[in-house]
Amino acid sequence: MEDGYIRQLWVAEARTRRDDVRNGLVKTIPGQEVLDRVRKSVTR
Template sequence: MRTVDEIFNEALTLPNASRVLLVEKLVESLDFDEDITHIDEAIQELWIEEAQKRIDEIRSGAVKAIPGEEALAQVRRLLEL
Protein backbone atom coordinates (compact mmCIF):
# COMPACT_ATOMS: atom_id res chain seq x y z
CA MET A 1 0.00 0.00 0.00
CA ARG A 2 1.30 3.47 -0.88
CA THR A 3 1.91 6.03 1.83
CA VAL A 4 -0.04 9.25 2.19
CA ASP A 5 3.07 11.18 1.16
CA GLU A 6 3.38 9.15 -2.04
CA ILE A 7 -0.25 9.76 -2.92
CA PHE A 8 0.08 13.44 -2.06
CA ASN A 9 3.16 13.85 -4.26
CA GLU A 10 1.39 12.13 -7.13
CA ALA A 11 -1.66 14.37 -6.66
CA LEU A 12 0.59 17.43 -6.95
CA THR A 13 1.33 16.43 -10.55
CA LEU A 14 -2.35 16.77 -11.50
CA PRO A 15 -3.68 19.93 -13.14
CA ASN A 16 -5.22 22.41 -10.70
CA ALA A 17 -8.80 21.64 -11.72
CA SER A 18 -8.23 17.92 -11.12
CA ARG A 19 -6.69 18.62 -7.72
CA VAL A 20 -9.74 20.67 -6.73
CA LEU A 21 -12.00 17.82 -7.81
CA LEU A 22 -9.91 15.35 -5.81
CA VAL A 23 -10.15 17.52 -2.69
CA GLU A 24 -13.92 17.77 -3.07
CA LYS A 25 -14.23 13.99 -3.41
CA LEU A 26 -12.02 13.38 -0.38
CA VAL A 27 -14.01 15.81 1.76
CA GLU A 28 -17.28 14.22 0.63
CA SER A 29 -15.92 10.80 1.61
CA LEU A 30 -15.34 11.79 5.24
CA ASP A 31 -17.64 10.33 7.88
CA PHE A 32 -19.04 13.22 9.86
CA ASP A 33 -21.27 11.05 12.03
CA GLU A 34 -18.61 11.08 14.72
CA ASP A 35 -18.40 13.87 17.28
CA ILE A 36 -16.00 16.28 15.60
CA THR A 37 -16.52 19.27 17.87
CA HIS A 38 -12.88 19.22 18.94
CA ILE A 39 -11.81 19.19 15.28
CA ASP A 40 -14.12 22.12 14.50
CA GLU A 41 -12.63 24.08 17.39
CA ALA A 42 -9.09 23.30 16.26
CA ILE A 43 -9.90 24.38 12.71
CA GLN A 44 -11.50 27.58 13.95
CA GLU A 45 -8.40 28.32 16.04
CA LEU A 46 -6.17 27.77 13.02
CA TRP A 47 -8.30 30.13 10.90
CA ILE A 48 -8.11 32.80 13.59
CA GLU A 49 -4.32 32.44 13.71
CA GLU A 50 -4.12 32.62 9.90
CA ALA A 51 -6.33 35.71 9.77
CA GLN A 52 -4.19 37.44 12.41
CA LYS A 53 -1.02 36.53 10.53
CA ARG A 54 -2.46 38.00 7.31
CA ILE A 55 -3.57 41.19 9.08
CA ASP A 56 -0.07 41.57 10.53
CA GLU A 57 1.50 41.04 7.08
CA ILE A 58 -0.72 43.69 5.50
CA ARG A 59 -0.12 46.19 8.30
CA SER A 60 3.66 45.68 8.15
CA GLY A 61 3.70 46.10 4.39
CA ALA A 62 5.11 42.60 3.84
CA VAL A 63 2.22 41.87 1.48
CA LYS A 64 -0.09 44.05 -0.56
CA ALA A 65 -3.83 43.46 -0.51
CA ILE A 66 -5.60 43.19 -3.85
CA PRO A 67 -9.29 43.73 -4.58
CA GLY A 68 -11.49 40.65 -4.20
CA GLU A 69 -12.55 40.77 -7.87
CA GLU A 70 -8.90 40.59 -8.93
CA ALA A 71 -8.19 37.71 -6.53
CA LEU A 72 -11.15 35.74 -7.88
CA ALA A 73 -10.04 36.39 -11.46
CA GLN A 74 -6.59 34.99 -10.61
CA VAL A 75 -8.14 31.87 -9.08
CA ARG A 76 -10.36 31.37 -12.13
CA ARG A 77 -7.32 31.61 -14.42
CA LEU A 78 -5.46 29.04 -12.31
CA LEU A 79 -8.40 26.63 -12.42
CA GLU A 80 -8.49 26.83 -16.21
CA LEU A 81 -4.97 25.34 -16.45
Protein backbone atom coordinates in the same frame (compact mmCIF):
# COMPACT_ATOMS: atom_id res chain seq x y z
CA MET B 1 -13.39 19.40 19.50
CA GLU B 2 -11.81 19.16 16.04
CA ASP B 3 -13.96 22.04 14.78
CA GLY B 4 -12.66 24.23 17.60
CA TYR B 5 -9.08 23.37 16.74
CA ILE B 6 -9.60 24.09 13.07
CA ARG B 7 -11.25 27.39 13.96
CA GLN B 8 -8.24 28.32 16.11
CA LEU B 9 -5.91 27.57 13.21
CA TRP B 10 -7.94 29.78 10.86
CA VAL B 11 -8.07 32.60 13.40
CA ALA B 12 -4.28 32.43 13.75
CA GLU B 13 -3.89 32.46 9.96
CA ALA B 14 -6.24 35.42 9.60
CA ARG B 15 -4.29 37.36 12.22
CA THR B 16 -1.00 36.56 10.48
CA ARG B 17 -2.37 37.76 7.16
CA ARG B 18 -3.80 40.90 8.77
CA ASP B 19 -0.47 41.66 10.40
CA ASP B 20 1.39 41.08 7.13
CA VAL B 21 -0.84 43.65 5.43
CA ARG B 22 -0.49 46.14 8.28
CA ASN B 23 3.28 45.76 8.30
CA GLY B 24 3.55 46.25 4.55
CA LEU B 25 4.82 42.73 3.90
CA VAL B 26 2.10 42.05 1.34
CA LYS B 27 0.18 44.25 -1.04
CA THR B 28 -3.59 44.04 -1.19
CA ILE B 29 -5.43 43.97 -4.47
CA PRO B 30 -8.83 45.65 -4.91
CA GLY B 31 -11.66 43.15 -5.27
CA GLN B 32 -12.69 44.36 -8.71
CA GLU B 33 -9.14 43.91 -9.99
CA VAL B 34 -9.07 40.35 -8.65
CA LEU B 35 -12.36 39.55 -10.39
CA ASP B 36 -11.09 41.06 -13.63
CA ARG B 37 -7.93 38.94 -13.45
CA VAL B 38 -9.92 35.77 -12.75
CA ARG B 39 -12.32 36.44 -15.60
CA LYS B 40 -9.43 37.11 -17.96
CA SER B 41 -7.66 33.89 -16.97
CA VAL B 42 -10.83 31.83 -17.40
CA THR B 43 -11.61 33.18 -20.86
CA ARG B 44 -8.17 32.39 -22.30
